[in-house]
Amino acid sequence: MSVGLPWQAKPLDRIGRAFAVPRKAIKIKPKVEWLSILAGDGKVDESLDPKLDADRSIYLYRLMLMARRLDERCIILQRQGRIGTYGPCRGQEAAHCASTIVMDREDWVVPTYREPGSFYHRGWPLETVLQFWGGFEEGCRPPEGVHDTPIAVPIATQALHAMGLAWAMKLRGDRHAVLCYCGDGSTSEGDFHEALNFAGVYRLPVVFFVQNNQWAISLPRAKQTASETIAQKALAYGFDGLQLDGNDPLAVYVGTTEAVERAKSGGGPTLIEAVTYRMSVHTTADDPTKYRSKEEVETWEKLDPIPRYQKYLLGRGILDPKRIEEIEADVLAELAAAVVRYEENQNADPLDCFKYLYAEPSAELEQQRKEFQTALEREGMIEKQEPRMAQQRS
């Protein structure tokens, strides 16, 4: 029998029969569902309405409004050159605010960069958001007692940190959970996959909350993945997926609560896909008219979560026009004060880049720090800090 490729020598007589034959379909156990409570047209599914009390309802409303006004303010600050490029969350206020508030203080929230409301709610001073976009590391420093991770820029990388946090909780026997935000675009990255797979294997108390805002910069959701929903990706990892209306604060709240409860009671992770829309630019450096239509944006503007929730609360008698005015004024005042605090604290010492790198600076780093300090003093960028004589020129 000779070596070679006898098989390919003749054309393959494809066994067409095989195409038509019945096979055993495999039943997939985890489920993928859709949840909507306060519909886009304002109709409420009464049977599902969590009927939050007045205080909490107003808290959530105010939180969403704060995210919106902060966003608007940042865009202005960016135009004025008072901060750098900014990535707005407009349209996604329900998605991130109504989910963050589900988390307890000892839980961890792992954000990406479109959740200013989460930072605010969790107790980060408002100006930290400005500091981040203003080019100050200080915007990444959680205040004492708050242990959320800071803004994560490299897409999907934070999903692994969320997984690791949840892993640690489980190993420690702590009944906490982790809420991890990411975008529809992030689902394409390897890190997203690895995070969900580990979470499934170890049944970790983590909720992956994908804000599917339909766009990853210029790439529409449909070109990001051929999967019909993002929620169904959970099936690859052996847990449930939930797709919900991300512009519906009630659905977001209920869906997240359920997932977090499951996580805390040992039921493992959940993948939530919050269907929402990035109503604004990707960042202030972006021009979305190049890749999407005005009509699309207008359609989604009608589904804006803030008026929708406002109307619902008016209907339930929890809000009235006067209260709305008060909240608006209150939010703007708090914001204005934060901007002042931001602008009054801009003395960024360039030498700081040496200060926080290690617990103990090495001799070589100390040498470099001195070199830098000498240069900065010489160039008049910082004031002379110590007598020159003592210092060796490297």
Place this chain on the structure above:
Amino acid sequence: MSVGLPWQAKPLDRIGRAFAVPRKAIKIKPKVEWLSILAGDGKVDESLDPKLDADRSIYLYRLMLMARRLDERCIILQRQGRIGTYGPCRGQEAAHCASTIVMDREDWVVPTYREPGSFYHRGWPLETVLQFWGGFEEGCRPPEGVHDTPIAVPIATQALHAMGLAWAMKLRGDRHAVLCYCGDGSTSEGDFHEALNFAGVYRLPVVFFVQNNQWAISLPRAKQTASETIAQKALAYGFDGLQLDGNDPLAVYVGTTEAVERAKSGGGPTLIEAVTYRMSVHTTADDPTKYRSKEEVETWEKLDPIPRYQKYLLGRGILDPKRIEEIEADVLAELAAAVVRYEENQNADPLDCFKYLYAEPSAELEQQRKEFQTALEREGMIEKQEPRMAQQRS
């Protein structure tokens, strides 16, 4: 209204109601199926049997046998120190051989390291397999006219190459396909995910063929992912998954043929999970008694694809004992000749590491090459190759 965490101040009155409420289940379109034709007990599903003609049946039988005997030979060569560590394919001969033979000459086969039969079938000289495990780059050089990729060591990385090859085929309008092998362990890597996702988005003509041999070194399949089947991971990417009996050459052949046909006719990718078993060690450096039971191995030995196929062919009258003997002798003779060729060609010039790095070596590299050559000559590791005077000592 004060800043802070009023929400967390009181314990969350979790909305238990939400747990029980009905939601809309989402129907997933792509399907996941199971295929078996020649069962472990020897029973054939006549309605599915592709009834390959005698030549082809014998070709496949011989190919599987070649893979088995090559494997056995390599383990001996390793023990004798004539090659290095070897990773056997024992038990997986049906999975890789019956799928590779589906591919046409212009298709690409993208292997990992457990498909010696694929190399042989595709026209790589048998000794290239020995060369690879013997520590010679020559084992990674496809012969002219054969364009498969060589053994890929870093797990799952080759899945992206397969995807890129299929992408190129599609862009070029060529009606070819790519068959990509990987292991159950590989499905955890980010590259696996990214490959499948791109393949889904661009509907690429590629078949991802996972040899689920139940183990990734010491990690059992159940700890690799919480997904019940690997096949269902396809649902995350919007295409079909097929789980089949990987020790059943007929199911492998039929399932792969169908997937390749679909790929070539524009139907996009398929994920095939071939359920099989690594009957031997992970590599010759591994001791599986540390992590798996003798009983498990014995159970799977009863499902060995080679006796199973032999019995089937005996039953169909395609093989008889005499023919079996002939094939055996023929395979062993061919193998023996390959070992001789391998051992007669071991003059590995160490300077070769400079030869193939770039089309044009740079001046600095040429300088280093000379430095290396001088050292090797001085140390008597190579013969002096040119008059020394001309050369500058660096």
Place this chain on the structure above:
Amino acid sequence: MALMNMVSALNLALNEALAEDDRVVLLGEDIGQDEGVFRVTAGLMDKYGQDRVIDTPLAEAAIIGGSVGMALYGLKPVSEMQFSGFAYQGFHQVEQHVSRFRNRTRGRFNLPMVIRMPYGGGIRAIEHHSESREAYYAHTPGLHVVIPSGPRNARALLLASIRDPDPVIFYEPKALYRAFKEQVPDEPETMPIGVAQVVREGTDLTIISYGAMMRPVLEAADELADTDGVSVEVVDLLSVSPLDTETITGSVAKTGRAVIVHEAPRRCGIGAEVIARIVEKSLVYLEAPIRRITGFDVQFPFFARERAYLPSMERITHAARDVLAF
């Protein structure tokens, strides 16, 4: 000749490559419809269609690993990493495959592919958008690492890189994208990869640099000439792998003094390698210690602190004066 900035020059090279060779394809995040976040691919999808200029999902390993597959099949993929700071997502594909396929297959397969990536600070961007890590690639055998410093050489080197049969990491100094314009020839022009340029001749001191740092370096050379009457030779490396040892050591053999400037961290950076080569070949000519004006071995600061951080004309002239006074 046409006057253009670096973005237009790179766009011109891509346009020429797409036109001259139908195996060239561009791929990356937001490079098509959106024309690239820096507009380097402006107009190209319109002109060449979605099969030549491809918007990809968000996955760098897939862009690089997919390019490997395309190149194996005979295409010439030119991919874009949106920022060099996100290329590490695909770094394993670079180390394990892009750099190895030719050697591994003993020359049977080569990978004619280019990975473009904007690098460097100075544009007031958020975290991960300002680093320089060319040394990672320079330390990786099997790659070319090319770094242009102006519109004309950017165009010529990019075209040469695309035509090159081997993989090229094309590291684009984004601070220069729109910093200045140059006359760029109308006809396709290329430059050899791996050849440094003496962009200013001098006899007293050699300053060696590349990429965005060439600007403060040239200013420093002017300043030193004008104020101190010093004759400075300036070497623009243009490629850090291969590194043009002859030009470097030749210049220092002449001047006896050297300063090296880059943004990247110092430890095991290009500066270290340049010093090593000078010591190996031209030690006897050396009249003073060589100074490195580089980034420090710290994380590149967020942008409020970046101006103070980046090597400046003042820092370079100061180091030069130190070296000259030795």
Place this chain on the structure above:
Amino acid sequence: MALMNMVSALNLALNEALAEDDRVVLLGEDIGQDEGVFRVTAGLMDKYGQDRVIDTPLAEAAIIGGSVGMALYGLKPVSEMQFSGFAYQGFHQVEQHVSRFRNRTRGRFNLPMVIRMPYGGGIRAIEHHSESREAYYAHTPGLHVVIPSGPRNARALLLASIRDPDPVIFYEPKALYRAFKEQVPDEPETMPIGVAQVVREGTDLTIISYGAMMRPVLEAADELADTDGVSVEVVDLLSVSPLDTETITGSVAKTGRAVIVHEAPRRCGIGAEVIARIVEKSLVYLEAPIRRITGFDVQFPFFARERAYLPSMERITHAARDVLAF
């Protein structure tokens, strides 16, 4: 004191760390049930259970990124990359997060984590199992990069690394795993990170190296003493980040001559940095060019060619004689 090889010494350090601090967890591929492919974690899962010694799925980015999360929560994860050649799958997590969390959060969060990885050639392994790429990590600010050279310092440095509040890349010379035994103290012993050791004093020439190359270096020193009557000082770096400039430059100030030895590629390797520091600090003492005996800027060959490739005692003595004869 007990006589043990490096594998046992590393195992001892891990055992001690697990015993002394219940926040320490080990994780990695095949480290539990299988006790690690090199048996470094032998017995530890049995002793500490599956929650302290964790077998993970096959995904390096998840192992590293998961460790980041664990460390944020207050654990002290010690992860194993099965081979350094597969750590690039998680390189983005190292560059983007492991190295940055403390600085990014202005000290609020630190990452007390260790990533162990066997590196280097000489064990007749297949592709990707023999590289040395310590320079990637040394070039990355925010990490410590520690490389032991024998059982005793391996144990002491690993224990110190686990106790360190900052991330450590622990690069294990696998060629030394079972190469020789040393007396290792019974009581937990540590060594400071970032301090090089003069392991042999001498006056004529300094040879600087680390990791597996210390063996041919010490043989060469013997050979030079015995045959040439030359007094060689040998510096074992032990850590390539931080790099102990004082010890290096101090030694060369004394001897005036240096040879640097490593397996890793030459361009932008540790050798380049060592030369740069000597030139910056001790140029005036230098009596001869410094020679680098290193890997070349090529891919590490498959193992049939590796013995010829790896820096050998002969190559080191030859370079030393060259330098001494200058």
